[in-house]
Amino acid sequence: MTTKSLTEQLKHIKLLMKYAVPEEYSEEAMEFVQRFETDIIALNIFHAFYSYLPDAKDDAIRRFRIMARKQGTFLICAETIHAQYFYVTTSEQAEYLGSLSEGIWDQEVLDFFGYESRQTFLDKHHDTGKFPEYTPAYMNQALCPVCHTAEGELHFFGCPVEVCPWCGSQLTICNCRFETLGTNLLTGDQQLERLLEKLKEKGRVVFDPKNQNPTYIKDPGQLPEIE
Known part of the structure; x- marks a missing residue:
């Protein structure tokens, strides 16, 4: 928010x-x-x-x-x-x-x-x-700063902190989600459901506070919203 x-x-x-x-x-x-x-x-x-x-x-x-x-x-x-x-x-x-x-x-x-x-x-x-x-x-660094999931738990689907299981970068930034679905744009719920299925098949990356806490967030007002 x-x-x-x-x-x-x-x-x-x-x-x-x-x-x-x-x-x-x-x-x-x-x-x-x-x-x-x-x-x-x-x-x-x-x-x-x-x-x-x-x-x-x-x-x-x-x-x-x-x-x-x-x-x-x-x-x-x-x-x-x-x-x-x-x-x-x-x-x-x-x-x-x-x-x-x-x-x-x-x-x-x-x-x-x-x-x-x-x-x-x-x-x-x-x-x-x-x-x-x-x-x-x-203030709890053991929680994801965006979706507040704890260590070892899955992020809310769409959380920008979630790591891509295919390339290791941020899932909402890399192109893997498009390449996996063979599209240039995600436009509806059906595509998002397919992406979630693909992520589950690959194995979603759980939250790791040591490696996934984005250091660029200095103030809670800067937190991106989950779409």
Whole structure:
């Protein structure tokens, strides 16, 4: 996401907060948002929360805790004035899952993170204080700076940091994707699906923070978007 996009999202979040945060908590809530002003993972949660207050009453996020993370997807607990709420979030969007009192009902999310059932999740996460506070993902050098996948995991398809398995350069820059499909231009979903199949056949290169962290990225606002 570009610096302009991050700035616009932050501006919109602050506008939403004017109508959502109790006056006595406004300064604290705003300071907490500012801590994550260049972190798209957190900004997506702020936007989702303040756009739709889960319990339909004024509230404010005071802390984030990370419950789980897999392939650039984060399971975050947002601790607020009144309760604790779970969100699944990526660099693209955040989705509300439920409160600590209810747990997570979405079986697809539970399966993705390896929980057998809603009760299994509740048993493990009934005390969220045991889990670490979330810090901006872009500050964690063990994660891909663009799609936030971890060491040994596959990048989001389209991530510009992914390495080409045919030539070893950046997959979104080299010509291998065109040569493999026998075309000069990728124009639709069918071609992208074919490319993904070819990559799987060849063997996609997993994220390696020692060799794949692009040193040209000095500021999170410079991060390219995943198309």
